[in-house]
Amino acid sequence: MGKTFHTYCKYLFVSGLSSVALSCSNTKYLREGQMLYTGAEVKIVNDTISKKEKKDLQSALEANLTPKPNSTFLGLRPKLYFYNIAKEPKKDKGFNYWLKYKVGEKPVLLGDVDREFNKDIIENYSENKGYFNARATYDTVSKNKKAHVIYTVKPGARYMIEGVKFQKDSTLVNQEIQNLTPKTLLKNGRPFDLDVIKTERERIDNGLKERGFYYFHPDNIIVQADSTVNKNHKVELNVKLKDNTPDLATQQFSIDKVIVFPNYNIQDVKDGKYSIPMDKDSLSKYAFDDMYVIDPQHKFKPKIFDRALYFKKGDLYNRSNHNLTLNRLISLGVFKFVKNEFIVADSLSHQFDAYYLLTPRQIQSLRLEALGRTNSANYAGSELNLNWTHRNFFRGAEQFKAAIYGAFDFQMGGPKDANNIFRGGTNVQLSIPRIVAPFRFHSSSEFVPRTNITLGYEFQNRTKYYTLNNFTGSFGYIWKENARKEHELKVIDITLVSPQKVTAAYDSISKINPAMGRIVQKQLIFGPTYSYTYTNTMLPRTNTFYYKGTLDLAGNITGLVTGANAKKDKQKEIFGIPFSQYVKIENDLRFYHKFTEKSSLATRVIAGIAYPYGNSEFIPFSKQFFSGGSNSIRAFRARTLGPGSFDPRTLKEGAYFDQSGDIKLEFNAEYRANLYKFLNAAVFVDAGNIWLINNDKDRPGAKFSKDFLNEIAVGAGVGLRLDFSILILRLDLAMPLRVPYYEKGDRWAFDKINFGDPSWRKDNLILNIAIGYPF
Template identity: 30%
Template sequence: MKKSAHPYIYTLILALCTSCSVNKFIPENQYLLDEVKIVSDTKEVKPSLFNSYLRQNPNAKWFNMVKIPMYIYGASGTDSTKRVNRFFRKIGDAPVIYNADVAMKSKEEIEKAVRNMGYIGAKVTIHTEAKKNKLKLFYHIEAGRPYMIRHIAYNIDDLNISDCLQQDSAQSMLFPGMPFDVNVLDAERQRITRLLQNKGYYKFNKDFLVYQADTTRNTYLVDLTLKLLPYQRKKEDPPQKHRQYLVNSVNFIADSEMTPIRKGSFTGFDSLSYKGYNMYYKDKMFLRPKLLVDFNRIRPGEFYSERDVQNTYSALGRLRMLKYSNIRFKEVNVSDSTKLDAYIVMSKGQNKSVSFEIEGTNSAGDLGAAASISFQHRNVFKGSETFTMKVRGAYEAITGLGQDYVNDNYTEYGVESSLNFPEFMFPFLSSDFKRKIKATSEVGLKFTSQVRPEFSRMLASASWSYRWSDRKHIQHRLDLADINYVYMPSKSPDFQEYLDKMTANNSLLRASYENVLIVRMGYNFTYNSAGNTMMRTPTKSSYSLRVNVEEAGNLMYAASKLAHSTPKGDKGFVLANIPFAQYIKGDFDFAKNFMIDPRNSFVFHIGVGVAYPYGNSRALPFEKRYFSGGANSVRGWSVRSLGPGGYKGSSDGQMDFIKQSGDIKLDLNVEYRTHLFWKLNGAAFIDAGNIWTIRSDSEQEDGVFKFNKFYKQIAVAYGLGIRFDLDYLILRFDGGMKAINPMETGKGRYPITRPRFSRDFAFHFAVGYPF
């Protein structure tokens, strides 16, 4: 395609917009709401704070430029009985007709919100500009001068509560000189309520806290008093002192959906007592009593704490055997004091399941299929341990091979199993430590056999890892031991000849197809300010950070050196006559999502990775190397087809998938995301990046990383994408075009000036967002 396609695209959009008129849907003497804008005369009062109070917004624009969904709706006729018209109306957006009454309600809401920020004399006015049948709407905020808090006093008659507040005064949100912000005042009431609920005040709520504000004329200063009201269940009840509640007993009710606890509720239940906790069940206990006690945070004899209740919910939520849990309290009188009996009701979920999956594959044009069957048991040892076993098989027809290969397909079969424990499993650890860290432990075994035309390979692995989270947004993973053994039982004569040639050229890549043992440890840290959003559309600005470090071979190197003072020929140090890998690797990923409005966002991502083989290794194991290109990298290239550096590929293309790997990776991505219509979202993106090697290799010419050269070897691509947001997952289709190609020279280095679809386009299908 020698000529640019942009003029044709613009012409198509213009034709669509002009032909699909929406005028027929605008009633006479009414207006299409074309634009809404909030304007403030005070920089402290930002207009963006009040967008959520707008009850009427104009039609959405694709990429914040053109109202395509409205024009799609306009393509329908006035006859709503026709199926084609109903279809266009379903996927499009009906024109938004200006409603003065709704605008007035929005004005009142904005005015109230500004006053709650401390601008008590604030006013909001409406201004409209009409042209033909379109209207622009403006909300002007005149904030005025804010009221400030001059003095804060507390009227707390209860000495116990007064002492609690004094001990926690450092956490108070109120201080002299702050704005008289109603939102902050309410947040302080909620903070005090949580504090008291965690200290035994079971029946306390924020309505028992009220503010009294005194102002002096024309001073804009407020004297604030926080007052505690006495406890009253009903208005006609006499005032009482707020009471602290102790937990009397804790009762576990297994496999039940019990209604409110009443006398005789446990008729027909068997029972047992374990360390002072009561267990009620029918037939048999499906979970060990010790596990339930360890996962419980509510203790008899201690003050009621809402934090303990929520922590118990969180801990029980990690037990996959439970369908759900419910915690209830019943007030009891013991020795003239008020106490609470806690009832933890648990409903058992399905403990066994079998699933079957089938998938199609497309690797650089080679088609194939894969199928797998999985079995899962969620309560192996009555401790909610989850055992999983999966068997998988795959087949792929490989094209473009020479005549010397007898086998012209790729087959793979494998089996993997894992056992997950809902707690930190390690010798000599106390129950208190396990309860605090909230970790899950997992051991796994895996075996895979791969048969390609060039070689056959077997991979066996065993792992021991932990996962835990500090808060809702932070996750940790520790791979305490991850052992992988790669065995190459056979190689084709042509492939062996190729490897020998690589050895003659002193290539580092030959090590990728030798037997190797990898014994590694690793740690991964992930923070996501919006929780897990990879499989759903974010609704607010957020960012995510991921750091991963791992090392392999150091302990084995030290042990081998003690047993053998010298390495074994070109294999280096060995264990049971098997060479082992030694390297260190680190990865860093950061992504920032800027929400422009509920339908448009801008996302930036940077990913950096560095791996360094040393000691017993001259090259990284093939599975640990970096690749570039593909759905989550530089999308103008297909997967594993970019780099390293300026490497152009071999003349015959032989084994390029092996050579196009490296020790250093850089990814830079920017993406504009917009909601189109229905469940469709769109994206426009620019990607940049590449991979490089640390050591020079004649088989990867111009692939080594150099500080004075690497920035010239950064590849750049641009493109568009379509995403189907199905709530539970996102299907993504991206089409990328090369813009700067470091693998070419001269005019071919800049395909953006002379794009050719057959040469520069790459299509990608994936699940979830790329970053």
């Protein structure tokens, strides 16, 4: 104990000495007379405001001071140190340049600080926050070639609002402003705040934009403050239009003509005029309802613009419909550029014409993709895809996609009886930009709702084992409430699995492990599925979330009507094929925390359950949960983890692939940091497992029980990510820390780690190569 304490004290002494040395080493590079600027402090001298107001004012003032001192880490300035030790590079590239100017940070000197300027900033900011009598002084404290500045502020009492007047007159714009006053941000008893006044001007402007005042601007409003009417630190506000407000800004505009150019090209405009005359007689042949669609070649059905455009003839202009229309035109997916112009048609009647200038994307495209891949299950392979896309299939912005693909995967190592996999197939999808249904569906979202129809076929051959034919089809809808909330409902989602050939070798495996036999059984799965997605990860926030919940209902009504009960009777069939009946729920929740612009924490929790009943004793293999692999628990090879504490080593060699379960719990945490430009690093921990709902005598320990926490697998590792913008290449090296099929009390694997043992490295260090982030 004494020796350990002595060693600990020596470590602290050496660490402290190193810190002091590193800190001092930065000042030795300064020239005579130079002083390192270490920051500024603001002191508030005032007895009339609360502690919270003092703290808020102090934080705001310190945030506005310039320049910022050199960055610190644990009291040290490592970036400044790297700048100092690196030699001046001869060229703008190379290691020295990278170390000095990319990793390093130029010293911030006291001479760089304009203290008078900062003093003015402090006084001006304080006045803007209602401290009209604010006065500031400063003092510089220096020692050992370091200096910091102390600013002392005497803000005086804060002025509060007492009386807000919205000046009235007989103009239409003033009447509309009066209608907006009930929701004013300027309230009696609140502090005077210039930022709130600016926000109030923008609020009024937004309200007027919704009422037809297209040319209005926040600068047309002035808020006058009078602090002389009351000597008790009160201020009266008078909100009015500026005297020099342009006449055009006070006029309320409505829509006259709506004109759409769906094949717009810059060459169509010469000397500011369109090649097609804009008089009503010339436009009449392009009329559709209350709009004109200039499409001589009839490439687009006018009906799609009737659904997308929220402006009609005679409508009062409002900004919401303006933005909504532009976003819906973009979300059609057929236009590359969308431009909008409003041109005054009649200044006396205050009307203008709305022009929509739409540049189409390439209508058809053909793409050939060749992919190479490897996974943690010792497979490597290649895939070839030929994709054809038509973005205006029936001239109504329908997107039709067709693909033909072929792929093979071969075993690079692992079990000696392993086999290769060949896949080939085709799929088609038709996406219609509206809800096709016997009921009326109205969406005021900026995203166009879609009806999706898909058909697919895949031939799969696992050599030495079996051949399968997979048929899929679906019909459903996808719509967004807004940019954050998305719904997808597949009214019908059908999967038909038909085995073509099963070898004797695979039959022998199925006898040992009946769960493997269910892979090659005839399966008919049909029913509705629904998923809801919420995300705000696109927002510039410190904390963001992503959630996706999925509900899958298969064969429920059919099973109820037929009275199916697979536990008592033979399974009911449709066209000679047993149909599946189950309920499956899956939740995926992610949380992202941004520490800095170059570092963040990403976490994910997955929880799912699939419950078979009625016509099914088991969940179809293709609908079960799996664990392990590059996007799951990376310390275990794909589909080899679980279920529960079942030990795959007890199976016959070559027969333990594709372990599946009915329940899944998983947690992932990953710290991400940018090292240099496109090079990113990560440190991660994964935990979780899968379980069965029912007992399986051939897989002891697989059933979910109250002891499930004891069966959680844990893995950890490090990764590199090469972010090339168009794709992210990910390399993750992971190792297991807790193995659920080890003996109880011996499942943590820390004592088994042996990097020097080649056999241990081969079995425990798992390299995952993938495209994109895992979550």
